[in-house]
Amino acid sequence: MNTELILNYLAELSVNNNREWYHEHKKENKAANEQFEQLVQQLIYGIGEFDQSVLHNVPKELTFKLVRDTRFSHDKSPYNPSFRAHISSMGKLPIPVGYYVMIKPNGGTFLGGGLFADMFSNATAMVRDYIAAHPKELDKIINDAQFKKYFTIKGTALKNVPSGYDKEHPQAEYLKFKSWYTEYFMTDEEVADGESFVKKSVEIFKAMKPFNDYLNTALKDFKMPTR
Numbered sequence: 001m002n003t004e005l006i007l008n009y010l011a012e013l014s015v016n017n018n019r020e021w022y023h024e025h026k027k028e029n030k031a032a033n034e035q036f037e038q039l040v041q042q043l044i045y046g047i048g049e050f051d052q053s054v055l056h057n058v059p060k061e062l063t064f065k066l067v068r069d070t071r072f073s074h075d076k077s078p079y080n081p082s083f084r085a086h087i088s089s090m091g092k093l094p095i096p097v098g099y100y101v102m103i104k105p106n107g108g109t110f111l112g113g114g115l116f117a118d119m120f121s122n123a124t125a126m127v128r129d130y131i132a133a134h135p136k137e138l139d140k141i142i143n144d145a146q147f148k149k150y151f152t153i154k155g156t157a158l159k160n161v162p163s164g165y166d167k168e169h170p171q172a173e174y175l176k177f178k179s180w181y182t183e184y185f186m187t188d189e190e191v192a193d194g195e196s197f198v199k200k201s202v203e204i205f206k207a208m209k210p211f212n213d214y215l216n217t218a219l220k221d222f223k224m225p226t227r
Contacts, residue, residue, distance in 0.1 A: 001038040003194035006083060011105040014081035022079060036083040044087060046202030047099055051209060053089035062092045095123060096216045099205045109191050111201055113208040114181035115215055118156050123222050124178050130218030135171040141214055146207040155179040182208055
């Protein structure tokens with residue numbers, strides 16, 4: 001597993017973000033993809049030691065394409081120079097929430113967890129209702145020493161507590177949120193040492209698990225919209 005090869009390919013793509021260069025370097029793309037899938041496999045094994053629900057996953061089915069949807073973006077560069085994967089009991093679907101890894105050069109690499117997708121209003125409502133009913137559980141999770149070592153909860157949020165919820169609720173700040181997630185950024189130097197990167201990533205994902213479990217309990221009746 002050569003994580004330095006991954007970084008080098010993505011760094012080249014970021015400064016040559018055009019279709020001509022991309023197609024001229026398919027061999028390098030394939031090699032970097034293979035290394036990333038090996039990385040994801042190692043993460044699956046490591047996470048599986050404390051969360052067996054992910055062990056059935058196949059790395060290739062967890063990754064996202066480099067191609068960008070530029071239809072509604074001012075940035076028309078065709079590729080997102082990063083390798084990304086979401087590891088959960090249901091693969092790369094955003095719900096149930098799981099363990100997200102993005103490899104991006106120049107300090108853009110991060111490990112994530114929680115609910116990033118705030119376009120599902122019913123999911124937001126489910127989490128808010130659960131927080132309203134179980135504030136002490138959330139308080140225990142976010143004040144745990146291991147969680148605080150790596151994370152604070154982030155997310156898009158309203159200015160005020162939404163209608164129907166107690167403005168004096170002990171978790172009122174989190175009731176304002178529309179998404180609830182965590183991010184932990186890592187340097188290129190940390191990523192370049194593949195074995196060390198996997199070890200640290202697994203440690204961080206383990207600290208994240210109680211937060212993911214809390215959200216997944218809230219979202220247990222969520223159904224993905226059908227197209």
